[in-house]
Amino acid sequence: MKAVLPFLLALCLALGVTGGKKFKVDPKKSKVYGPGLEPHKIVYPARYLFIEPHDTKGNRIQKSLGANSFKVQVEGQSSEGTYCRVWVQVLDRYDGTYVARYRTYQTCRDTIIHVLYNGQHVGDSPYKIQDPVYSEHCYCPEGDIEAWQVAVGCPADYPQVTRDLAPFPQVDFDSILNAAAKRFDAAGSRSFCNYVVKNNQMYRKCYGQHVGFNMFMDNILQSLLRKMLLPDIEFIINLGDWPLVDPKVKPLLPIFSWCGSEDTADIIMPTYDLTEATLEMMGRVTLDMLSVQSNNDIPWDVKKPKAFWRGRDSRRERLDLIDLARAHPHLFNASLTNFFFFKEEEEQYGPKEKHISFFNFFDYKYQISIDGTVAAYRLPYLLGGSSVVLKQDSPYYEFFYHELKPNVHYIPFKRDLSDLVEKIEWARANDDQVKIIAENGRKYAQENLMPRDVYCYHAALFKEWSKRLTSEVRVRPGMEHVPIEEHEKRFGSCRCHRLTRHDEL
């Protein structure tokens, strides 16, 4: 069996190439688009753009043209007159489209982006950028939050933000903070921070024992402050995974959290996991919403028709899943990778399996998403991959779950797993339909869970929130000033023309 897979793969690749002969790529008719083409306006840690090859008749080509068919080069001058350092990657999404992404490490002037197919320019390449292109680590806010939202093309609002903020038309933060400190700090068991943004600087005071996770809030807030002038705001963020706000207890407290649940009333932000993957793209992390789309080239028909799962023992149903998998080995490949919560049952449910790369999950057609302590934060990546997601019914949600439709974007199964075997059997018997659900899920992720969306969601939330604060935002006694880091100094000065332009006028 082992020898068959590479053979099938080789065959598919060969067919792709043969298929490629039927159509001819027309570089001029091919499309290049995305925020990475406006690096002077849209600053992300890793900027990205899309390449969509079209044939001579103008039709989209829906097959991979091979890993090295497109070349993207980004060149420019640093302020010291040398070439600026830019790291570029081209990712094959195996559906005919490509993502190019690049990270800049210093300010680039006279930037030119070349997108080439067999040495020929694609779309309107070369793209010449007159204005300076700043790296993520420059403090160069571009006007106010609204101007930034327009420049980036953010959605005007998010239903989840509207819903979360509806109970808070007017907020007197002084009373909120007192109530929150009384309710959550007293026991010392909850960790949370009070953040203030004043004159585009950030300050915080944290409560509780485990406040290390404030680094996630620091990072995204710093990244936003470098790009835009935020209104003065003040908020409380819950540093734990569990949502905190009991809707029956008055006063209702506005608390920002990474995970929501149907019986709590927290205000939800994109998870720290997805946000860090955005901030550290092409840096500290390897799994992010772009890499997950391109690191498994196994076509649907070659994927194994089994349900795959790996994870730790953070919820009873995860152990139940192992029981099911053992009873139905032809339908599942599921193992626990770590024991902590149910350590005494390790003998029964172990041995723990060693870690495998997330990208290899997609060797299998069916991906199981099952809650951990709260929502499983891997759902964005599972959707963005090339398999179909089977998701456990759950009261927990992330910022985008309410937009997902069962049997359109994923296949639901009951919380107690009682219909999971039936759902997998149904999937095996309805392959065409299931393939469409897989594609819908992926498309949803491509359109709603990209770095752009992570930034836009935070911006929308902070903007809406600022409108509701009635008390004056001020730096409170005991707050720590968190300076905005400017790593650029290592590579030369930022010298923001956006800021100096105002001075010159």
Ligand SMILES: *[C@@H]1O[C@H](CO)[C@@H](O)[C@H](O)[C@H]1NC(C)=O
């Ligand atoms: C389960 O999946 C892993 C990773 O793909 C693989 O190495 C292993 O052989 C599979 N187990 C079975 C019983 O198929």
